[in-house]
Amino acid sequence: xxxxxxxxxxxxxxVRSSGSLDLGILYSEAPCVSxxxxxxxxxxxxxxxVTGDAVTNGDVRAVVVNSGNANAATGERGVEDARRMxxxxxxPLGVSASEVAVASTGVIGEHLPMARVEAGINEAAxxxxxxxxxxxxxxxxxxxxxxxxxxxxxxxxxxxxxxxTAKGSGMIHPNMGTMLAFxxxxxxxxxxxxxxxxxxxxxxxxxxxxxxxxxxxxxxxVFMANGVAGNKEITMDHAxxxxxxxxxxxxxxxxxxxxxxxxxxxxxxIAVSVAGAKDEASAARLAKSIVGSNLVKAAAFGExxxxxxxxxxxxxxxxxxDPAGVCISFGEVEVFKDGEPAPHDIERANAALxxxxxxxxxxxxxxxxxxxxxxxxxxxxYVEINGxxxx
Amino acid sequence: xxxxxxxxxxxxxxVRSSGSLDLGILYSEAPCVSxxxxxxxxxxxxxxxVTGDAVTNGDVRAVVVNSGNANAATGERGVEDARRMxxxxxxPLGVSASEVAVASTGVIGEHLPMARVEAGINEAAxxxxxxxxxxxxxxxxxxxxxxxxxxxxxxxxxxxxxxxTAKGSGMIHPNMGTMLAFxxxxxxxxxxxxxxxxxxxxxxxxxxxxxxxxxxxxxxxVFMANGVAGNKEITMDHAxxxxxxxxxxxxxxxxxxxxxxxxxxxxxxIAVSVAGAKDEASAARLAKSIVGSNLVKAAAFGExxxxxxxxxxxxxxxxxxDPAGVCISFGEVEVFKDGEPAPHDIERANAALxxxxxxxxxxxxxxxxxxxxxxxxxxxxYVEINGxxxx
Numbered sequence: 001x002x003x004x005x006x007x008x009x010x011x012x013x014x015v016r017s018s019g020s021l022d023l024g025i026l027y028s029e030a031p032c033v034s035x036x037x038x039x040x041x042x043x044x045x046x047x048x049x050v051t052g053d054a055v056t057n058g059d060v061r062a063v064v065v066n067s068g069n070a071n072a073a074t075g076e077r078g079v080e081d082a083r084r085m086x087x088x089x090x091x092p093l094g095v096s097a098s099e100v101a102v103a104s105t106g107v108i109g110e111h112l113p114m115a116r117v118e119a120g121i122n123e124a125a126x127x128x129x130x131x132x133x134x135x136x137x138x139x140x141x142x143x144x145x146x147x148x149x150x151x152x153x154x155x156x157x158x159x160x161x162x163x164x165t166a167k168g169s170g171m172i173h174p175n176m177g178t179m180l181a182f183x184x185x186x187x188x189x190x191x192x193x194x195x196x197x198x199x200x201x202x203x204x205x206x207x208x209x210x211x212x213x214x215x216x217x218x219x220x221x222v223f224m225a226n227g228v229a230g231n232k233e234i235t236m237d238h239a240x241x242x243x244x245x246x247x248x249x250x251x252x253x254x255x256x257x258x259x260x261x262x263x264x265x266x267x268x269x270i271a272v273s274v275a276g277a278k279d280e281a282s283a284a285r286l287a288k289s290i291v292g293s294n295l296v297k298a299a300a301f302g303e304x305x306x307x308x309x310x311x312x313x314x315x316x317x318x319x320x321x322d323p324a325g326v327c328i329s330f331g332e333v334e335v336f337k338d339g340e341p342a343p344h345d346i347e348r349a350n351a352a353l354x355x356x357x358x359x360x361x362x363x364x365x366x367x368x369x370x371x372x373x374x375x376x377x378x379x380x381x382y383v384e385i386n387g388x389x390x391x
Numbered sequence: 392x393x394x395x396x397x398x399x400x401x402x403x404x405x406v407r408s409s410g411s412l413d414l415g416i417l418y419s420e421a422p423c424v425s426x427x428x429x430x431x432x433x434x435x436x437x438x439x440x441v442t443g444d445a446v447t448n449g450d451v452r453a454v455v456v457n458s459g460n461a462n463a464a465t466g467e468r469g470v471e472d473a474r475r476m477x478x479x480x481x482x483p484l485g486v487s488a489s490e491v492a493v494a495s496t497g498v499i500g501e502h503l504p505m506a507r508v509e510a511g512i513n514e515a516a517x518x519x520x521x522x523x524x525x526x527x528x529x530x531x532x533x534x535x536x537x538x539x540x541x542x543x544x545x546x547x548x549x550x551x552x553x554x555x556t557a558k559g560s561g562m563i564h565p566n567m568g569t570m571l572a573f574x575x576x577x578x579x580x581x582x583x584x585x586x587x588x589x590x591x592x593x594x595x596x597x598x599x600x601x602x603x604x605x606x607x608x609x610x611x612x613v614f615m616a617n618g619v620a621g622n623k624e625i626t627m628d629h630a631x632x633x634x635x636x637x638x639x640x641x642x643x644x645x646x647x648x649x650x651x652x653x654x655x656x657x658x659x660x661i662a663v664s665v666a667g668a669k670d671e672a673s674a675a676r677l678a679k680s681i682v683g684s685n686l687v688k689a690a691a692f693g694e695x696x697x698x699x700x701x702x703x704x705x706x707x708x709x710x711x712x713d714p715a716g717v718c719i720s721f722g723e724v725e726v727f728k729d730g731e732p733a734p735h736d737i738e739r740a741n742a743a744l745x746x747x748x749x750x751x752x753x754x755x756x757x758x759x760x761x762x763x764x765x766x767x768x769x770x771x772x773y774v775e776i777n778g779x780x781x782x
Contacts, residue, residue, distance in 0.1 A: 040707075041703065041706040041707045042705070042706040042707070042708075042710075042711060042712060042714065043702060043703055043705070043706030043707075043714055070699075072699070072703075073699055073702055073714070073727070073730075073732065074731075074732070075715075075730055075731040075732075107699065108699025108700070108702070108703060109698065109699040109702070109727070109732050110732065111732075294685070294773075294777070295777055298773070298774055298776075298777030298778045299777065299778070301774065301778045302777070302778025302779045304778070304779065307500065308461075308463070308464055308498065308499025308500040309499070311434055311464055311499070311500070312432065312434055312463075312499060314433070314434070315432040315433040315434030316431070316432045316433070316434075317433075319433075320433060321433060323433065323434050323464070324466075336464070336500070339464075339466055340465075340466040341464065341465070341466075341500045341501065341502075378774055378777075379774060380771050380774050380775075382685075382689070382774075383689055383692065383769055383770060383771050383773075383774060384771075385689075386685070386686055386689030386690065386693070386769075387689045387690070387692045387693025387695070388693045388695065
């Protein structure tokens with residue numbers, strides 16, 4: 001299932017390791033309203049400057065992405081290369097350069113091999129079709145699987161589809177859409193509404209994922225709405241705006257969890273929920289602190305219900321709270337209750353960590369707010385991948 | 392070499408794994424002026440409450456420490472147990488309970504086996520002598536070696552010794568003396584001056600170490616000065632105060648680097664220096680962000696001079712700066728210069744990571760401030776230790 005009026009493709013042009021698709025184009029037949037969010041890393045990859053300009057000063061209807069090279073920390077030449085990617089793609093797509101968003105992901109600090117990139121863009125433009133899977137594959141780096149999601153909702157009697165594709169496996173930490181994500185919809189949506197919907201969904205989904213505490217300089221999420229569904233324009237005041245916003249959040253959440261599950265070297269998804277916090281920001285910070293703790297992550301890998309590490313991660317999250325009001329469960333097993341160790345069967349608690357999805361639930365006595373965060377276990381595989389990524 | 396008038400011991404009482412010393416006492420024959428700093432984790436181990444009271448309301452001249460159990464997240468009973476440790480030690484030492492500091496380190500969330508602890512304290516008190524090495528061993532957990540340092544300086548014509556012992560290997564992250572450290576001096580020092588000297592040295596040494604980004608609830612550094620050297624009391628205005636402060640900082644730095652070097656699973660010390668920052672706090676934050684990055688740590692393990700990861704960690708440190716003014720070297724090899732990749736021999740750069748000490752130097756164009764931080768590589772050993780610490 002894909003949003004109407006969008007086409008995609010993915011080809012191999014030799015930027016990433018041989019045998020891998022590494023250049024993709026996503027294209028809308030109709031002009032789009034567009035929105036984007038970017039990394040909060042001080043270091044920003046060159047494509048972010050170029051795509052930021054395009055979405056701020058106008059609207060994009062196509063995205064060209066390469067994997068294998070992030071075009072980040074590449075100075076002035078990097079920005080020129082990103083602008084050239086726009087121009088190269090514009091011609092065969094029959095759009096203006098400013099209608100093309102650019103994204104790059106991979107090694108930091110090397111210049112793009114532009115001859116290969118140019119050949120790849122031309123080939124990908126020729127091959128556009130119902131090839132979302134090829135596009136999803138072309139944007140991967142250390143990811144082990146593609147990440148796609150789509151949902152259908154009815155808005156004003158019209159069927160509308162929200163779709164999305166993302167990549168992300170390492171250098172993943174919540175501080176703005178920490179990976180690449182491309183969302184599409186055939187709904188007609190007002191620009192400001194589209195931006196706010198994307199920002200809000202990002203805050204609650206992509207920004208709730210952490211794999212290793214490092215925020216990439218390449219992160220971006222781009223959302224294009226082409227209106228081919230024929231609905232009355234969605235604005236913040238539209239009666240059915242909440243349905244649209246929930247659909248977008250649902251797609252983004254699905255992609256966010258896919259990213260966490262596919263964290264470098266991961267064998268398990270860790271899902272942490274915090275309830276009873278004083279506000280959503282505190283709940284999110286506590287949940288992210290737990291899911292980001294190397295010690296919690298290693299304990300999940302070792303299938304050890306070491307709840308002290310989860311409590312400790314809360315304690316150093318920067319959020320103030322009264323430990324006496326805290327309860328913690330691993331799966332269904334309560335291990336800490338009202339500030340005291342809760343008598344429990346350790347074997348049963350450890351068993352709650354033995355599957356491919358570990359659920360840690362925290363209740364506090366501070367208020368009514370809650371939040372979820374997602375991450376993965378810390379494994380020998382993570383060390384292996386990152387001890388030998390470049391060489 | 393040890394500060395005059397201090398005695399120590401370490402015994403096995405069965406709290407930690409069998410065959411390991413796990414209870415130690417450090418004791419001054421003369422009354423002391425004392426100072427202490429504690430973890431900033433919201434969760435504080437019971438001993439911190441008790442020791443904090445003792446150092447705030449009076450002065451301690453003895454420290455009793457157990458390893459194997461942190462007595463943290465143990466509720467009211469935990470605090471009662473810590474107070475009992477004070478009382479048990481006071482009797483054989485011939486001091487009042489309020490002159491005894493208590494520290495515990497190890498697993499979080501289990502009550503102390505008090506019968507064993509009591510027997511251990513009595514035995515340790517009987518065995519006091521020139522046994523700093525036994526004390527240093529008794530306070531270890533996953534550490535692979537003891538950590539001691541001492542320095543001799545002359546203050547007002549009197550020879551003065553500053554000594555120290557520390558432990559720390561996992562759950563190590565800069566947010567207050569992130570481990571246990573016990574400093575001693577035979578100098579006579581005014582209380583306020585001692586506290587300020589300890590706080591300042593902690594900020595520049597212990598707080599600049601990170602092993603895994605998790606701040607322990609048990610961290611504390613206690614500093615006792617018994618004045619047996621016979622010097623004129625050291626105050627902040629004393630002409631030779633800087634000599635004393637530098638000696639304390641030197642001892643603390645040596646212990647801090649020992650902790651980083653002995654990080655769980657570590658094969659290498661990583662030392663990061665940042666110069667040209669706008670202030671020391673920014674320099675420290677940038678240095679700690681680099682040394683705390685899992686990706687930098689894994690690259691050090693893999694002996695891959697992947698400077699993009701160091702630059703990236705700076706970018707997500709929360710400190711604003713202009714990447715165009717940044718230069719980065721691995722050992723002697725400059726890999727990034729004035730915001731652009733610097734042409735360099737990759738083999739030579741990688742070779743700079745092959746020893747047991749990796750030096751990463753950053754220069755920025757923001758100002759004149761500098762700072763150092765220390766950490767270790769991320770290895771299979773770290774995952775192994777923390778995937779199976781408890782079970």
